[in-house]
Amino acid sequence: MLPARLAAVALLAAGGAACADPGLLVVPPPQQPRTVQPIAPPRSTAPSSEVERRLLDAHNAERARVGVAPLRWADSLEAEARVWARQLIGSSTFAHDPAPHGHGENLWTGWGGRVWTPEEMVGEWAAERADYRHGPFPNVSRTGNWAEVAHYTQLVWRDTTHVGCAVESRGDRSVLACRYAPPGNIDGRTAY
16 A cells, blocks of 8 residues: 555656545656757746745755756746646546647645645655666666656756746645746756
8 A cells, every 4th residue: 555645756656546646546657758849038037926936945955956947937837837737636636738838847736634745745756866877868767767856857957957846735635836947858858
């Protein structure tokens, strides 16, 4: 039996629904990185809430650890992430957005009737560094499966400059969606 909470990394690695929430449909990540289409960079803004500021700080703490520039907040990315987080909460699904939005995306979900801190949520992605192997993407995982470290590599991707995140909750389940511009996890490039 899995614990009452389960982060995206565990859900994606398992490739199926967890016994903690049998009604949650989990769609495994694609086996090949998606093609990204260049889009104009977002406009930098200030986080509009304490949660957003803490999410940005948690991202930037991990980026500082590996020596890459801090991310800037973008309301446009936050709005995009909020739409997808609401879709996931409303549909009881958990999958990356199939729309060709041109941004990177990290997802996290947890349940169990408690409030998750921004640091805990982003910390689940940062914990993937334990299996990270520095090299050109997708050859970045000690396990041989890039999807097991893809949240981490997006988090610290040196060419990413902006992030926007949204947390949505319903019942005892919460979803965090973050969007990144420019996106990371590009074949042949290194995270940092």
